[in-house]
Amino acid sequence: MTSMATNFTLILVLFVIKWSASDSTCPSYCECYSLRTQIVADCTSKMLAAVPNGLPLNITTLRLGYNNLTQIHNSTFAGKSLSLLERLEINDNLLCYIEPGAFHELTRLTRLDLENNRIRLLHPDIFLSLSRLWKLILNGNPLALQEDGPFLVAPQLKVLELERCEIGEVPPLAFQNLSELHTVRLANNRLTTVNLQGPYLMHVAVGSNSLSEDGLVLNSPALIVLDLSECGLRRLPENVLRTTPNLQRLKLEQNLLSSLDVGILSMIPHLRMINLTGNEVTFLHVDIFQHNNELTHLDLSKNPLxxxxxxxxxxxxxxxxxxxxxxxxxxxxxxTFRGMPNITSLKLSDNKLRSLSNLTFSVLPNLEYLSLDGNRIFTVLADFVSGLSKLVYLNLSRNPIQLSTDEPFLKSNSLNELILDECFLETVPATTLRLLPNLTSLSLSNNQLPTLDVQTVQVVSDLNHLAIDGNPLICDCPLLPLWQWCSIRQCEKSIVRCKRPRGRSWVVLSDLVCEDGSVSPSEDFDIDLEVEMVDIPIPSRRPPERLTI
Structure with missing residues (x-):
């Protein structure tokens, strides 16, 4: 059993205590159990057409997802004594009608999930009696919002999800009776105009809508996160930025922006993250962020800069x-980077870079993570990262790199992880890693290596993760020393197959006896398509592969 499976089993043992199958307090077609602080009745995917009777009186979570419920009446939960119920899930059913007083007795309800049903209309007062309801999920329902009145009255509602609801407009009065609302998700609708306001509104997502030029109106001074991805924007909505002075995260992915006007971001001086992936930006003024002294994350990927x-x-x-x-x-x-001296993570993947000077990154003394994968780099100067005393991660995958047969590849006293996957490498000379004394992880996956000289890795005393899967390895005596080294050093688990013997795991080396009489030091490895190397967990120090805000 793998360590992941073992951990999962332990979690179940520690946190899940199931009722016996014969326990009369749980309907036979449901499963009742205790999960941390919740008492759960799980009745999902049972083809139920109605809420079952005989539910335990002390349940706090009821799961009715993926059934065939079509209506919820005032009598549905009446008399069931579910006064302790806090979470109710009726997602992925066939609901088309909910009577206004259906949830009246569920006074402790805090979360309600009605996602992916057929609900077109909700009475505005349907949740009025639920004074503790703070999260409502209505994604995937063909809802219609009233033009001249409130959508819902829910005094404590804080999170409202209305994605994929075919909504064409959010009228000014739609959310006026949701005074505590702080998160609204309206992505993937048919919105051309959105009018939102609220003193506590902090997170608004309206991505994947075709907003008109001035179709977004926000009066939310507390707003922190705004998602305007895939909205067809050709310019930043100045009226929105003017009314959201505390904005910290702005997502503008997959729009039609070609430039940003100098000074427009001065209206949001607390901006920390901006994502402009997949626009048409060719040029940015050097001082575009001069008023954004808190900006730490900038993503300009997939722009024709x-x-x-x-x-x-x-x-x-x-x-x-x-x-x-x-x-x-x-x-x-x-x-290029002189004006950004405090960069710690730099991603230059999938460009057309052919060469790198040893001065290219010399102006980035704090650089820790550097991704150069997917370029056209042929040769690398050994000292091109030698001045980067904090660099711990370097990805050079998918480059046609040529390694010198008699010179070290790189010089770095700080580098921990080096990735050279898919570089068409046919050999890795013994001198390659000689000047990387603190390397702990090396990936050579999916190259053209028939073997790997153990002397290549022996020079690095702390190396404890080696990936060589996806190579056409010849699993015979020349590869045996590497197997022995990896066994003794307890490399991390890796799946490695041989070209010869065809399709076999390189575990076959454990039974190999060569002319000098040497054999693998271990006979207890799992004879599967895996090599089990255990007990030395390696902290994952990966750079942010893409900006997530």
Whole structure:
């Protein structure tokens, strides 16, 4: 059993105590159990046409998802004595009608999930008696919002999800009786206009809608997160930024923005993260973020950027995470990054870079994570990262790199993880890692290696993770020393198959006896398509692969 499976089993043992099958307090077609602080009755996927009788009186969570319920009447929960119920899930049913007083007796309800039903209309007062309800999920219902009145009256509702509801407009009065609302999700509707206001509104997501030029109206001074992805925007909505002065995270992925006006972001001085992935940005003024001294994350991936002739780019001393992946860049220089000296994570994946000077990243003394995968880099100067004393992660995968037969590949006293996957490597010389004394993880997956000389890895005393899967390995005596080294060093688990013997795991090496009489030191490995190397967990130090805000 794998460690993951063992951990999962332990979690179940510790946190789940099931009723016996014969317990009369739980309907036979449901499963009742205790999960942490919740008493759960799980009746999902039982083809139920009605809420079952005989539910335990002390349940706090009732799961009725993936059944055939079509209506909920005032009598549905009446008399069932579910006064302790806090969470109710009726997602993925056939609900088309809910009577206004249906939830009247569920006074302790805090979360209600009605996702993916057929609900078109809800009475505004249907949740009025639920003074503790704070999260309502209505995604995937063909809802219609009233034009001249409130959508719902729910005094304590804080999170409202209305994604994929075919809504065409959010009228000004729609949410006026939801005074405590702080999160609204309206993505993937048919919205052209949205009018939202509220003193506590902090998170608004209206992505994947075709908003008109001035179709978004927000009066939310407390707003922190705004998602405007895939809205067809050609310019930033100035009226929105003016009324959201405390905005910290702005998502603008997959729009039609070609530039940003200098000064427009000065209206949101507390901006910390901005995602512009997949727009049409070719140029940004060097001082575009001069008023955003709290900005730490900038994602410009998948934009056709054109750097100035002198190589200069953005000036911002606060930016720490920068992604310029898939920007069609054929060159970068020290001038590109000189104005951003505090970058710790830089992603330049999937560009057209061919060479790198040893000065390219010299202006980034705090750089820890560098991704250069998917470029056209052929040769790498050994000292191109030698001045980066904090660099711990370097990804050079998917580059046609040529390794010197008699010179070290790189020089770095700080590098912990090196990835050279899919580089068409046919050999890795013994000198390759000689000047990487603190390397702990090396990935050589999916190259063209028939074998790997154990001397290549022996020079690095702390190396404890080696990935060589996806290579056409010849599992015979020349590879045996590497198997022995990996066994003794307890490398992390890796799936490795041989080209010869065809399709076999390299575990076959454990039974191999070579001319000198040497054999594998272990006969207890799992003879499966895996090599079990255990008990040395490696902290995962990965850079943010994409900006998530």
């Amino acid at each position: 054109q750097l100035s002739t002198d190589g200069g780019f953005i000036h911002s001393s606060s930016i720490q995470v920068l992604s310029l992946a898939a920007c069609n860049l054929s060159r970068v220089s020290a001038e």
